[in-house]
Amino acid sequence: MANNMFLLGIVFLPLVGAVLTVLLSPIVRNNDMTDLIVNPLQRWVAFAANLAAWACSMVVLRQALDSGTQVYAMGGWTPPFGIVLVADSLSALFGVMATTVTMLATLYMAQCWDKCVNYPAFVTLALTMSAGLFGSFYTGDIFSFFVFMELMVLSSVTLVAISDDRLGLEAAFKYLFISGTGTLLLLLGIAAIYATFGTLNLAHVAEQLQALEGERPLLARSAAVMLVSAFLLKSAVFPFHFWQPDFHTTAPTPIHAVLSSVVVKVGIYAIIRLMTLWFTEEAAIIGQLVMILGVIGIFFGSFSALRTNNGKRLLAYSTIGQIGFILVGIGWWGMHKNELALAAAIIYAFNHAFVKSALLMVMGLVSSRNSLKSAVLRPHDNPTVPPPIIGIGTEIPPIIGWLWLLGGMALAGVPPMNGFISKLGIVQSGAAVGDWLVVFLAVSSGVLSLSYVFRTWQSVFQQKREKDNAPEDGDKPKFYVKSFGDSTLAPTLLISICVVLGLYAQPLVEAATRTVTLLQDPNVYINAVKLFGG
């Protein structure tokens, strides 16, 4: 079998773009030309690189669904000796989700006027973040998974630290500590795997685990525990969720859109991979754990979103809840081996990415018209806090309000949006395994998400703006940061993807079902990589 060049392109093209943007920045410095030419050029290079990566990922998805697992061996070193990029249909589906959202977030970034986007390093870091993100979905080697993940984490930490929001520094600092702990766990798990099996190739380890037939060496189970906790930490699942709302809320909007919708899915993807490929015997225990954590997460996320006082924070909390739904699907698969449940989880993850990033961009459009780009929701008397965003929606093009409404319907699972399809899948699989209590809890929290989205819609897009909103000169603190010209193109495209996936869900459902059928048998993945080695 030949190397699949498209697979390399997905990871390589954003890195090429990153190098190009670095080279562009020293051409003109400390000059008006920087604002006029270099910064826009950098942003369009970023968009072009991510667009090319997106095209490659679509081709790879088509190939993976039609003709089976695609492999690229780095430097011509055949597996298990060299590092491989592998795209089976699970990787390809998650990869398409990641590239689509990142591409549209870069489009949003290209036309947004956040101050921090003008820093020379911003676009470069955004590109290295997307390279790390795509790489961690496609890699077939656990150690390079760690390297890609760290690339993503360090870039996103720096991006948040230079955010317009001055709280970004503290949030990024906090996240770097917590994520560093997660990285240590991940590295320990990898070392334990290497000590036991003497290899780091996913397929090669899986082959040896399978040959053991349920018997586990000393370190294998502890490796499983460490890896699962590291992935749960990276996905902000309930007991490890505390960093996520702070870190995501303070991020610049184009980065927040990627973080809250795709980056949290890396851990989800890794858990699915771990349960289906490596620890198939332990899938029931891991499944039970993630299902319980998922249910807690659904409730924690929804209630915290109800009581929070910040629009972006609301969406970050809602992500915790939505991740909970995905984990419940995965858990049902692990416990009952119900194919529908895992397919529903994959569909849920896929759909949620578009909804959440669209909603975040809309919230970013609204809040960048407020002073300090703050998204405070309710009126207050505190002079040190920026004014609320009540009524800003009535002064901007009405399409933004409709986008929020449609996205909110998708988030809550109202037909005809794609959120309905994903909630339907979860409920159906819950009915199939007979876990009615969890189904009831999940559906009732869907009602909660409907309430917080519509309440925000009413106050932001329906009420009149308070006139003393704008602080006067004098002793009041100055909040205004110049902000205008944000793009509505990217959220519009994302919402139209949501509508299309809601009305014409069949291709996605079929792809997810086929993916799960292939995932049931780890030999599909193992043989594809092994045959490539010859």
Add this chain to the structure above:
Amino acid sequence: MEDLAMAAAIGTLFGMGVFQMLRRDLVKAAMGFALLFNAVNLFILSTGAYRGASAPYTTNLADGKATSDPLVQALILTAIVVSFGSYALLLAMVNLVSRRFNRIDSDEVKELIN
């Protein structure tokens, strides 16, 4: 003997790292982070480097001598680069935090609470 010394070193570094990381002083906590990363790197080293006394040259392999595993050292090299990068970033951010808040006690760096 080598095994025991290695295990003791890893354990000591882990203990010191966890203790330092839980301190309220942000600089000491950052040092704990570095110590922990070194402990993990030593752990990776211990998984393969002492399988044999001789270096993994082809002649040694042909003679059937027990050689040490070269891959772990390549792995640590990457892990050191990553951990060094995060440590540098962490220290830079401690610097910024200390300038903004004029203190490095983690209990007093709490603007985020809302």
